[in-house]
Amino acid sequence: MLDLPVADVLERWPAAMRLFLDHGMACLGCPFNTFDSLGEALAIHHISTAAFVDGLQKVSDLGGYALPQGEQR
Numbered sequence: 001m002l003d004l005p006v007a008d009v010l011e012r013w014p015a016a017m018r019l020f021l022d023h024g025m026a027c028l029g030c031p032f033n034t035f036d037s038l039g040e041a042l043a044i045h046h047i048s049t050a051a052f053v054d055g056l057q058k059v060s061d062l063g064g065y066a067l068p069q070g071e072q073r
Helices: 006-012 016-022 038-044 049-059
Strands: none
Touching: 006 016, 006 038, 016 049, 038 049
């Protein structure tokens, strides 16, 4: 999921829009959201992958998503 373009994440899980805004990420209107992956966007904005994925699990159907090896919740 972290390799999906931000635009695809927003299309698949529309409720994630609030999560992006809550984290101060302006990805919703960014012209790069079709190119940057979610992982790249999180790194660019210095957002914890674990914190974002936890939030995304709460607003989506990702209940069983496992973080990449080495990432901590």
